[in-house]
Amino acid sequence: MKLKPDMIPxxxxxxxxxVAVIGLGWMGLPLACLFAEAGAKVLGADKNQKLVDKLNRxxxxxxxxxxxxxxxxxVSSGKLKSLNNVENAASGSEVIIITVPTLVDNQKQADYSILESACKELGKGLIPGALVILMSTVAPNVVEKIVKPxxxxxxxLITGEDFGLAYSPIRAMSGRALKDIQEYKKIVGGFDDASLKAASAVLSTIAKSGIIRTSNLKTAEASKLFETIYRDLNIALANELALYCERAEIDYYEAMKAANTQPYSHLHRPGIGVGGHCLPLYPYMLQxxxxxxGLKLKLIKDARRINDEMPKHVARLAASGLRQVGRSLTRAKxxxxxxxxxxxxxxxxxxxTIELIEALKRRGSKVKVYDPKFIFAEIKTMGYESEATIETVLKDAECIILTVGHDEFKELDSLKLxxxxxxxxxxxxxAGILKPKEIEKTGMIYRGVGRGVWTK
Ligand SMILES: NC(=O)c1ccc[n+]([C@@H]2O[C@H](COP(=O)([O-])OP(=O)(O)OC[C@H]3O[C@@H](n4cnc5c(N)ncnc54)[C@H](O)[C@@H]3O)[C@@H](O)[C@H]2O)c1
Known part of the structure; x- marks a missing residue:
């Protein structure tokens, strides 16, 4: 490899x-910007021409x-340029970072077809001496068995002789991507020692907390799946215990807080299920x-099922509350x-929540959606009925379902509701953020995940 690790920073x-960044989405763009911020010339490549045009403006x-x-x-300093041609971006770059989507198909099998086509284009432009770092989330062995060939x-060209190859997962969430990418340690695995050292040196230019070098590629690939599966399983555990608490008339949150005073207990919060681009997909990649x-991962499958069933459970809680006041989900506002x-x-x-809305609509409810993070028109574009303000969207509602603990919702006043x-x-x-007693004091009917009917 041309790049000498100690000279890279x-x-x-x-x-x-x-540095070429292939795939300018929620993760690729923050990475591209951080490399530009560190001083590199950055060539972003994305097949979406509209996105490329927007970025170049x-x-x-x-x-x-x-x-x-x-x-x-x-863009104005000239450090960040975007194009819609992966081959051209690769041919002009010494370092190529891949951040295209990796998905699961309808049969819940890992689907690397986008990664495969991006690698094909990248391969055509790859120059001798370059370093390729895959950062898309993949299961162990994907770099060796899919990307490399x-x-x-x-x-x-030949890996290790003509170009370097490494893997480093993105350990970030949208909404705080720039912060997470810089602050969490970078886990890096290399095809060989030279690739590992070069990739570590490149990533050290944007990482504030250092690098963890794994002994091979597949350990780095596994680490990303493990940290997300850990969360998915813990949320499933919280959801399952919450369902039990509802039946047993125990307040899950009270029990959780008490249990978590023991240092080995880290019970998570239950909720409407698990979303986002990562947790619902990655367990299936490992599976x-x-x-x-030749191994079936039973716990992982059960956790996915438990979390996936939560939207329907929330609909059932709504139905049970409405029954209490002689109403039903059919035609309920x-x-x-x-x-x-x-x-x-x-x-x-x-x-x-999308699953919840579908379940309610199937039952004949008249659903309106409000989210302070989106403007009214954006919610309408998603195909949902909405109103411009929380006051108007709540007017005459027969059932209010709070799905997520946005800060704005923490300030909701029971009397106003x-x-x-x-x-x-x-x-x-x-979301477990409202106070059941205060809700009931106003004459409204309370139902909550992990609390069920408020009988305390
Ligand atoms: N979004 C997250 O919170 C998050 C967090 C950690 C890791 N990841 C992982 O990072 C990777 C990227 O995720 P994302 O959320 O940034 O994806 P994204 O869907 O936001 O963006 C991907 C971009 O890649 C582009 N693209 C698709 N095919 C392409 C091709 N052949 N050539 C060039 N560009 C192409 C798309 O047009 C899109 O702009 C995935 O593997 C994901 O699992 C995502």
Whole structure:
């Protein structure tokens, strides 16, 4: 490899290294901006021409804290240029970072077809001496078995001899991507020692907390799946215990807080399920890989099922509250507060609330959606009924379902909810942020995940 690891940070800071970032989405764009900020020349490549045009005008395609300013700054300084041709971006770069989507198909099998086609294009442009770092989330062995052969076939180059190859997962969440990418340690695995050292040196230019070098590629690949599966399983555990608490008339939150005073107990919060681009997909990626070595991952499958069933459970809580006041979900005016998949994020990918809305509509409810992270027109574009303000969207609601703990919702006042909504309105709190007693004091009916009927 041409790049000498100890020279990389200085060369990059002086603008003498060009970094290509393939896939300018929620993760690729923050990475591209951080490399530009570190001094590199950055060539972004994305097959979406509209996105490329927008970026080259210095505009951000989505809302991510501080991203807009960085894009504007580095487009105007000439450090960040975008194009819609992966081959051209690769042929002009010494370092190529891949951040294209990795998915699961309808059969819940890992689907790397986008990665494969990006690698094909990248291979055609790969120059001798370059370093390729895959950062998309993949299961163990994907770099060795999928990425490496495609790059070699389309470049005519040999890994380790002609170019370097490494893997480093993105450990970030949308809504705080720039911060997470810089602050969490970078886990890096290399095809060989030279690739590992070069990739570590490149990533050290944007990482504030250091690098963890793994002994091989597959350990780095596994680490990303493990940290997300850990969360998915813990949320499933919280959800299952919450369901038990509802039946047993125990307040899950009270029990959770008490249990977590023991240092080995880290019970999570239950809720409407799990969304976003990562947690609902990654367990299946590992499952696909485990099947290939003859192993069934039972716990992972159960956790996915438990989390996936939570939107239906929230609909059942709403139905039970409405029954108490002689109403049913059919024709009920239901206002959903929160469409984001996660508190304080403006993102709806795989949001379990979408599943809830579908379930309610199937039962004949008249559903309106409000989320302070989105403007009214954005929610309408998603195909949902909405209103411009929380006051108007709550007016005459017979059931209010709070799905996510946005800060704005933490300030909701029970008296205000009661005065705006219909008499005997049912409030279902899936986020565990409202005070059941205060809701019931106003004459509204309370239901909550992990609390069920408030009988205390
Ligand atoms: N979004 C997250 O919160 C998050 C967090 C950690 C890791 N990841 C992982 O990072 C990777 C990227 O995720 P994302 O959320 O940024 O995806 P995204 O969907 O936001 O963006 C991906 C971009 O890649 C582009 N693209 C698709 N095919 C392409 C091709 N052949 N050539 C060039 N560009 C192409 C798309 O047009 C899109 O702009 C995935 O593997 C994901 O699992 C995502």
């Amino acid at each position: 200085k060369k990059l800071a002086r603008g003498n290294i060009t 210095g505009e951000s395609p989505f809302e991510e804290p501080k991203l807009g300013q960085l894009i504007a700054k580095h 495609i790059l070699e076939k389309h470049s005519g 696909t890989e485990a099947q290939s070595v 239901v206002t959903i507060l929160g469409i984001s998949y996660r508190a304080n994020a403006k993102e709806t990918r795989y949001s379990p 009661a005065s705006l909504s219909a008499k005997g309105c049912v409030v279902v709190d899936a």
